[in-house]
Amino acid sequence: GDIILGYLQSIEGAGRGQTYINVIGTGDGIQVIGTSPANNSDRAGKLSGFTIQPYAGSTTTTNGLHIQNTTGSGVDDVLATGFVGALASNKGIGIWLDNTVSGAATERLTMLRTSVENCTTGILFDVNGGTTSHDYNRLLDVRASANGAQVAYLARNGAVLYHCVLFLQSNGTPTASFELTGSGTTVDSSLLAFQFEGGSGYGLV
Helix, strand or coil: EEEEEEECCCCEEECCCEEEECCCEEEEEEEEEECHHHHCCCCCCCCEEEEEEEECCCCCCEEEEEEEECCCEEEEEEEECCCCCCHHHHEEEEEEEEECCCCCCEHHHHHHHEEEECCCCEEEEEEEECEEECCCEEEEEEEEEECEEEEEECCCCEEEECEEEEEEEEEEEEEEEECCCCCCCCCECCCCEEEECCCCCEEEC
């Protein structure tokens, strides 16, 4: 890693499959970092138009996108693929939505034309020292391909998805297509639409 973006900064490529970001070494490929509610009043920047993947030798030591403590981020036409590290070491995450600062939250994110493929965890809603709120996020066109011990979509550590709109697709036979784990983790007062294609028995956990 890492490309580190501050609040309101963006990366816009020519399109996934056209622009490639190769992540080398350890850590996150791209971090988007907000710091406090005072910085999060309207919107964050946009990530669009690229494929992000680990470089040879870095498949188990890296993540794709790590969006932290921001309001109003946009992710469009992005593919995160091939991150297969251990989740216990906070690796192998395609797209990581994370609250890490007290009083700040990752909210009002809009995600379109976005895919995660062959990642230990495709999309992760997480709390690591910040508020539990992942409110008003809109994942409107999102697809995951996962198999074996992988999880397509995971919320953990007390993450609360409130007033969200989640249209989630998953293809394959993963451990779980959508998993909630940890005390207080919940989806509340939200619109959810699931389309899971694969072997029988692989759905919600």
